[in-house]
Amino acid sequence: MPGSDVSATKPVVLLVGNPNVGKTSLFNALAGMRAKTANYPGITVDLRKAMIQVAAVDKDSRCQATSEIELVDLPGLYSMETASPEEEVAARSIRGEFQGELSRLPDAVVVVVDATNIARTLVLAGEILDRNLPTIVAVNLIDAAESSGTEIRFDELSEKLGCPVIPVSARKARGLGELREAIYELTKPARPLLPIAREPCVAGCGGCPFAARFEWADGVAGSSVRQTPGKGVKLEWLDRLLTSQGIGLVTLLGVMLSVFFLIFSLADLPMSAIEDGFGWAGRVIDNLLPSSPLATMIWLPIATAISLSVFAVAYWLNETKWTRLWASVAVLTSLVIGSLPLDDFRSLAIDGVVGGIAGVVVFLPQICILFFFITLLEDSGYMARGAFVMERLMRRVGLPGKAFVPMLSAHACAIPGIMAARTIETWRDRLVTILVLPLLTCSARLPVYVMVAALLFGDSPWQASLMFAGAYLLGLLAAFGTAFLLKKTVVPGEAAPLVLELPNYRMPSFRNAWFTTVERATVFLRGAGTTILLISVVLWALATYPKLPEERTFSSDKQQAQAALEYSYAGRCGQMVEPIFAPLGFDWKIDVGIITSFAAREVLVSTLSIVYGLGEDAAEEPAGLVETLRRQRRPDGTLVFSTATGLSLLVFFVLAMQCLPTQVVTKRETGSWRWAVFQFIYMTVLAYVAALIVYQSLAAAGYA
Ligand SMILES: Nc1nc2c(ncn2[C@@H]2O[C@H](COP(=O)(O)OP(=O)(O)OP(=O)(O)O)[C@@H](O)[C@H]2O)c(=O)[nH]1
Numbered sequence: 001m002p003g004s005d006v007s008a009t010k011p012v013v014l015l016v017g018n019p020n021v022g023k024t025s026l027f028n029a030l031a032g033m034r035a036k037t038a039n040y041p042g043i044t045v046d047l048r049k050a051m052i053q054v055a056a057v058d059k060d061s062r063c064q065a066t067s068e069i070e071l072v073d074l075p076g077l078y079s080m081e082t083a084s085p086e087e088e089v090a091a092r093s094i095r096g097e098f099q100g101e102l103s104r105l106p107d108a109v110v111v112v113v114d115a116t117n118i119a120r121t122l123v124l125a126g127e128i129l130d131r132n133l134p135t136i137v138a139v140n141l142i143d144a145a146e147s148s149g150t151e152i153r154f155d156e157l158s159e160k161l162g163c164p165v166i167p168v169s170a171r172k173a174r175g176l177g178e179l180r181e182a183i184y185e186l187t188k189p190a191r192p193l194l195p196i197a198r199e200p201c202v203a204g205c206g207g208c209p210f211a212a213r214f215e216w217a218d219g220v221a222g223s224s225v226r227q228t229p230g231k232g233v234k235l236e237w238l239d240r241l242l243t244s245q246g247i248g249l250v251t252l253l254g255v256m257l258s259v260f261f262l263i264f265s266l267a268d269l270p271m272s273a274i275e276d277g278f279g280w281a282g283r284v285i286d287n288l289l290p291s292s293p294l295a296t297m298i299w300l301p302i303a304t305a306i307s308l309s310v311f312a313v314a315y316w317l318n319e320t321k322w323t324r325l326w327a328s329v330a331v332l333t334s335l336v337i338g339s340l341p342l343d344d345f346r347s348l349a350i351d352g353v354v355g356g357i358a359g360v361v362v363f364l365p366q367i368c369i370l371f372f373f374i375t376l377l378e379d380s381g382y383m384a385r386g387a388f389v390m391e392r393l394m395r396r397v398g399l400p401g402k403a404f405v406p407m408l409s410a411h412a413c414a415i416p417g418i419m420a421a422r423t424i425e426t427w428r429d430r431l432v433t434i435l436v437l438p439l440l441t442c443s444a445r446l447p448v449y450v451m452v453a454a455l456l457f458g459d460s461p462w463q464a465s466l467m468f469a470g471a472y473l474l475g476l477l478a479a480f481g482t483a484f485l486l487k488k489t490v491v492p493g494e495a496a497p498l499v500l501e502l503p504n505y506r507m508p509s510f511r512n513a514w515f516t517t518v519e520r521a522t523v524f525l526r527g528a529g530t531t532i533l534l535i536s537v538v539l540w541a542l543a544t545y546p547k548l549p550e551e552r553t554f555s556s557d558k559q560q561a562q563a564a565l566e567y568s569y570a571g572r573c574g575q576m577v578e579p580i581f582a583p584l585g586f587d588w589k590i591d592v593g594i595i596t597s598f599a600a601r602e603v604l605v606s607t608l609s610i611v612y613g614l615g616e617d618a619a620e621e622p623a624g625l626v627e628t629l630r631r632q633r634r635p636d637g638t639l640v641f642s643t644a645t646g647l648s649l650l651v652f653f654v655l656a657m658q659c660l661p662t663q664v665v666t667k668r669e670t671g672s673w674r675w676a677v678f679q680f681i682y683m684t685v686l687a688y689v690a691a692l693i694v695y696q697s698l699a700a701a702g703y704a
């Protein structure tokens with residue numbers, strides 16, 4: 001957790017409010033952080049802390065006085081009478097009962113309310129004010145309120161509430177200085193005790209306290225908020241359409257299809273630029289390494305010299321502690337350089353390292369474009385309408401409505417999705433959600449989808465995006481089908497419905513979309529530079545050694561390269577499992593990719609890049625991954641990547657469980673390996689059978 005090295009003596013200030021009022025956005029703006037925000041409720045499920053400076057001009061001394069406070073972002077809650085675990089996290093912190101670091105009453109509470117919906121979001125403020133904690137009300141989203149013609153008299157509001165009221169806009173960074181000042185005043189050491197000039201918010205109600213609170217909030221809002229007639233945009237008709245069973249579903253499909261179309265029409269240019277870049281890097285390395293026979297002879301002493309100097313630098317680096325990791329990498333590299341003959345080293349650098357990394361990184365543009373648009377959609381409020389449409393279908397198959405947010409996160413990666421399933425109250429609902437989440441398309445599958453789309457439908461962005469949408473849909477249908485089967489067999493029961501308040505439409509923030517995209521890209525590149533790089537080097541070694549005996553001769557270089565590949569460990573291994581995957585249309589080189597991709601799915605593309613790259617004739621014009629794959633032929637002369645094989649490979653990757661970290665998290669969240677093993681067997685068998693059906697039926701129809 002960021003900033004957890006917090007001293008207990010600093011004042012603790014809580015950010016409290018209804019879900020989706022912009023608490024996390026305000027937290028990010030005040031603390032300079034980038035925690036996840038989105039325009040639907042239930043994004044924050046745990047508390048998050050940061051130390052921030054608050055300051056004010058001291059009235060007596062007339063100097064700027066500063067102090068440090070601990071700001072805590074909480075999950076949203078509607079009332080102190082909580083309904084779900086994440087609301088309970090927030091309520092306990094307010095009551096000062098939270099075990100661990102927050103085990104005392106907060107020094108101040110900032111209640112965040114939504115300027116576009118004051119009456120509803122003030123209800124909680126009333127409840128907090130009745131607790132007599134030092135409170136500030138921050139009216140957020142004033143930018144949105146202004147543009148919809150809502151006028152708020154903040155002085156009057158402050159008088160009615162009996163506490164400071166600060167208008168802010170987390171998005172536009174307005175009012176942050178005033179808020180900091182107000183926090184400073186409330187938390188400064190010698191703070192005078194403020195008399196409470198306010199009637200308790202539920203005074204005089206003999207009946208239902210909830211009704212009284214709503215009435216009170218309506219009264220306060222009614223007297224201090226004015227709506228300019230005709231200015232606010234009423235979009236109820238749109239919501240009726242977007243959440244209806246028919247049009248809503250069609251719209252959701254259309255929106256997703258358009259995003260996929262954008263991916264394929266925009267990514268072409270950056271993708272070929274990256275491909276060219278790696279091609280250029282390969283040529284540079286090739287030219288840098290000496291190639292004359294004499295140089296080959298003296299390579300060993302040169303390599304030893306390079307190796308020793310790298311080692312010396314590594315040793316020196318090791319003295320400073322933080323570079324130990326890099327020093328070990330350098331030592332390892334120096335050993336490899338020193339021990340390889342020149343030609344092998346050339347192949348390792350060009351085919352193994354550059355080829356392996358290039359195979360994955362070329363798909364970066366697609367991933368960036370996807371996340372950019374999805375974040376914009378989330379922020380606009382549209383995704384919450386999508387949730388509404390999906391919720392009805394989900395409940396029918398036994399998935400709880402609350403599974404929607406985990407399902408949305410699982411489209412980046414199953415692991416945060418499984419963790420987000422913690423918000424689901426009942427064990428049955430949580431288990432079903434956890435078991436089906438890995439079937440949804442995570443970003444590790446994207447390179448495989450894009451590769452197949454480029455192979456089969458390289459010239460038609462429309463067909464490519466349809467295929468893409470089909471793959472997403474297949475994952476979703478498989479998840480629904482599995483949930484339904486589970487409901488009928490292993491974990492029977494009815495799922496709980498979701499009470500979801502539709503958030504207002506908001507102008508999406510490009511800044512937020514940009515940062516989310518950069519974050520996803522960084523995760524992806526870090527993977528390419530570490531895991532994928534390591535696997536690529538190991539795979540290169542397995543596909544290169546043992547070498548063909550010298551005495552064997554071949555009629556062409558291409559034949560020799562093929563024979564060498566078949567003779568290697570990877571080749572033998574691939575040929576051994578060939579009979580298992582042959583009915584799915586895979587040749588033994590794809591099988592090597594299937595085996596390595598159980599480490600991480602995207603390793604398939606780097607593996608294919610290396611294995612097919614090594615089998616190429618060195619004299620032939622080098623090509624990018626997709627072009628290389630497209631020209632591969634089987635021994636009988638037919639294309640390896642026919643429509644049947646391509647789609648069978650795609651289906652296998654949509655459905656197979658090929659992610660060890662996810663399994664570990666499933667084990668942790670369900671408390672036993674039983675469910676992780678169940679998930680693995682179930683998904684792998686499903687993937688095999690589905691790919692088998694796809695290949696055999698397409699082959700029968702003449703597409704093999
Ligand atoms: N226009 C505008 N939008 C804002 C502002 N503050 C937040 N938002 C948007 O409101 C949405 C919700 O923001 P969050 O910060 O995730 O809200 P939250 O209160 O933390 O939500 P939960 O964690 O789900 O309770 C996001 O789409 C934000 O971009 C603002 O000042 N102006």
Ligand SMILES: [Mg+2]
Pocket residue numbers: 023024025036037043044074075076
């Ligand atoms: Mg939040």
